[in-house]
Each structure stands twice: as C-alpha cells, then as structure tokens.
Amino acid sequence: MRPFKFTKAKDEADAVRLVSANRDAQYIAGGTNIVDLMKEDVRRPNELIDISGLKLTRIKTIPSGLSIGALATNTDTANHPLVRQQFPLLSQAILAGASAQIRNMATNGGNLMQQVRCWYFYDVAVACNRREPGSGCSALGGLNRRYAIFGWSESCVAVNPSDMAVALAALDAVVNVTETSGTTGYGIPITEFHKLPGDAPHRDKALEPGELITSIELPRNNFAANSYYLKVGERTSYSFALVSVAAALELAGGRIKQARVALGGVANKPWRAYDAEKMLVGKTPSREAFEAAAAEEMKKAQPLEHNEYKVELGRRAITLALLRAFKGAAE
C-alpha cells in the first residue's frame, strides 16, 4: 500500500473542507472497500479523512418517513426496530449482503459509494476505463459471465454490487448530501444517484468530489406487509448477486394498487423495472400476471457473450420475488 496521511475529521464541515482541499484525499468510513482497493493499488489516495467519528449515525422518524444516518452501520440499520417494522425489504437486502463481520464495519454511505467488483478493475496490469479513463474495457470481450445485461456501454460492462441500493431503489429513497461549499445540503433521488457508465464510467455517482453523504430518507409507504428481497448468487451466502430482485406490492380490494420492482447484478446501477411495475398495477395478483410482467421487463435485456443466462434467471427471479412478496414472506 502507498503511504498516506491519516486525518480525523472533527465534524461535517471539517470533513468536507479537508477532502476539498486535497484532490488526492478520500473519506474512509467503515473502510471495507477503500482499504481493500488501496491494498490492491487500485486506489491511491495520499490522505484518508476518517469520518467515522461524525455524528451521522442516527435512525429516526421524520415527517416524511424515516431518516437513516450515513454513518450508521449496515448491521445497526438492518436491525433497527423502525427499519424492520416499516421497511423490512431494506433489512432483508442488507442482511443478504457480505458477512456479519463486514456488515458490522460497513456504513450506509460507504455501501452506496462502493466500487464495482469487476476483476479487471482490480487487476492493475490490464486496461480499465474506470481505473484509467481511456485505456479500454477488458471485460467487454473478456470473461463477462457476471456482468451487465442492461444499460452497459462499450466503455464499461460492470455491475453495481450493492444489495442495499437495490432495496433503496424500490423504496424511492433520497440520498442527502452536504455540498463542498459548506453546510448546505441537497437530496438526490436514489435512482439518479448511481449513473450508467456511458463514456465516463469513472464518474458513476452523482456526487461531486468532496461532497459528503449525510443521511438517507425513506418515504412512508404501504409495502411493509408485502415485500421480498431475493438474491441469487454462486453461494447461498457471502457472495455477490448474479441477479437480485427487490419486490414490493401494495394490495387493495384484491388488486395490485402499487408495485415496485428493482433488480441488482444486471446494470451499473440498481435497475428499476418500470415496465414490469406498469404492467402489474390494477391486476389481480397471480403467477401469470407476475410472469408476464417479468417477461416484459427482460425483453430489453442485452446480454454479453457469456451472460445470456441472466435473462432467463432474471425472468424467473422477478416472478419468484413477486410471488413471495404477495405471500408476505418477508413477514
């Protein structure tokens, strides 16, 4: 690992000031991603600004719903009674990710900011536009079994690895951020927070350099009784999703009043399945209705050389997640 200066931030303003003052500085929260990337020489900050001491850990009720601190750990978030009660989909998605040890360290802000797990990104000996803009994408014609089927570009085909973000996308969360100018903040809808690669995969988050995530807001909803997070990976546990589905239904009078479907492991951002959602609204819940919605969404998939299987897997996973959500399996 390259040498770096270690600096503890005193408060939010101090953190933002320190990172803005040095363009080679980075925040460290839980450290589970940045430390790994530094060991592998993929990331080379010359200064780490430790934000773990900031008071951004609270999970509390607000008029619009629930506010979750950016520095609350994944474990504390998944286990918080308000989250488990009102947004079990989020608890389920967080618990489907990583391991107990990693969730104990990982923070919500860090989870949203985590980098792709593309092996070409990690291998500093090969080309990667994300690591070295303009050098090319080794995965495009490489071993791309685990890569994207939606929204990829010639410059990058990697997928966003976060489980938490998939649930947040289904729940219409808003990411609150402090600007670099000072203490004023603004909110970014989660569906706009992660960006498709286009021709700038190295800039795939909506944050400006130095901006700090302070909290995540979850608007109140009526999905708690009928939601489900389904994750399909190479192992049952402790592996990244090949495909995952966050499904939520609001039922009224035997019909689907509202539906939310978001997919993980298929694009460089949590993929909201808007077409599937549209097809579900107003329908009587049934396997056939779920299958039709799933097929509609997957029609647009553009698999790479080695991941055609994700199209069929995605279709079945959406159907199964909706069936379980309908049955209230998260309860």
Added chain:
Amino acid sequence: MNDHREDEDYLLNGEERPETRADGEKLLDELGIFGVARRRFFEQGLAGGLGVFALQLLAKEKALAAVETAPDAVFAENAGLENAVRVSLKINGAAQSVEIDSRTALVDLLRENLGLTGTKKGCDQGQCGACTVIVDGRRVLSCLTLAARCEGKTVTTVEGLAKGDELHPVQAAFIKHDGFQCGYCTPGQICSAVALLDEAKNGEASAATKNLRATARDLKLSDEEIRERMSGNVCRCGAYPGIVAAIREVQAGRETAQYWQFATEEEIAAAMSAGEEERDAAV
C-alpha cells in the same frame, strides 16, 4: 570506462545517471516500495553502492520469500516511520500505546508489533474471516481495519477469551465437537462464534431469519441460522459440521454427547496387538 566516470560523478555531485533512476523507479514500483523507503533507496541505496543489480536480487528474494517487509529491512536500522500515528487501545484487557505507520492493518499490529499471533491472516482482503477479532463487542475483520482507527477501542482476540486455564465455552465446544482440522481458520471461527452468541441474545436478525418484522430477544438459533451467521468464516478443511455442532451446543445451553474420545491405554494395546496378529497372519 565512461560508465565509471558517470558513477563517480554521481557519487561526488549527487547527479545520478537518468536511466539508473528510471530502472530503479520501475523496480521499486514492482516491489511496491513507496514513500520514505523509496526515497531512502535513492539517497542511500544508490550512493552507498546498492544499485539496480542489488535491487533485482532483492526482487527475486522477495518473490521467493514473499515477505512484504524484506526490502525495507535493508534500511531497518535508520528507518523512521512514515505518517506515524500514535494509537492507544486496550487489547485483551491490557492497555497498549503504540506508534505505527498509518498503513498498518489491525491484524498486522496484533501479529507483527505485539506478537499476538493467534489472529490469522488468510486472504488479507475481507473474503475469508480468518482474521476475525472482536472490537467494542462486535466481530470485525482485522485485515480491513486500519489500526490507526482503533484509538480508544477495546479489542479481544482469541488469546483473550480463556480465563486463565479455563477455556471459553466456545473454545471447549470446538474441541469437544472436532470443530477444526488444520486449525488455521479456528481463531477467527471462535471469535466469530463468541460474538454471534451476543447477537442472538440481542435479537439481531440474519438472512435466514423468517420474520423480520417480529422482534424478540434471546433467540434460539436453528442450524440453518447458525450456518448463515457463520458464513463469513470460510474453512478450507471443511470442518463445518463440527463447527455448527459446537455453536449449537453453546447457543442452546444444552449438553450433547461427545462423539469421539481419546483411546484408553487398553484400547491402544489391543489395537496394536491386533495389528501384530494381522502382520503375522500375512507372513
């Protein structure tokens, strides 16, 4: 020879041959030597006659020994710490105050600086769980924890679990249920299991928890729950059945029979004479 004159020039005037510098830079990159050690190489290494050739030998040696610190060791005598950070923390009940390089991971602080080699390093990337320790009551991966961030924290390693000669119940259960083979993953497994007990007591959920909306404390964990909660600890020897049995026993607080025993003197004698008879019969 011209070369010699240039070398002398460098020694006298401090002007080194540019290609030597470039070669050195390239090799140092490959060796992963940066910062103070790198500067020292050019200041003292080249001037002191430790040239690119020597560095190549070092590179080979490093590849053979796979010891990260070997090249630095050359300068160990006068190596100052780069980006030194002072950390005061409590490890297994004892207060410690150490000055470390900011890059030091907790696993390296424990093993290299403090000689607590019970904690193991497996992948060094967060993927195996061998380095699991308990920090402020929570199991974490010491390979992804910067020691600099442990100021004021309380760390428990496998060395800190027993009370004198009395093993922690989880340690005793691992022996009773044959929860290991080579033992490399075991300190991590045990620290993980100890923390798991508290998590179950607090009613924390896992991916195997059936009803997330219903919260309760003092959970009794099914085998499926134990397996899921221990999935962050990989065992290359596949000692999983014994690991689950050990945790099940401690978690449920119910004693179950040990399925293996040390052989008695008589059994050993009988087995040996049986072996002799077989050999005699075969002759």
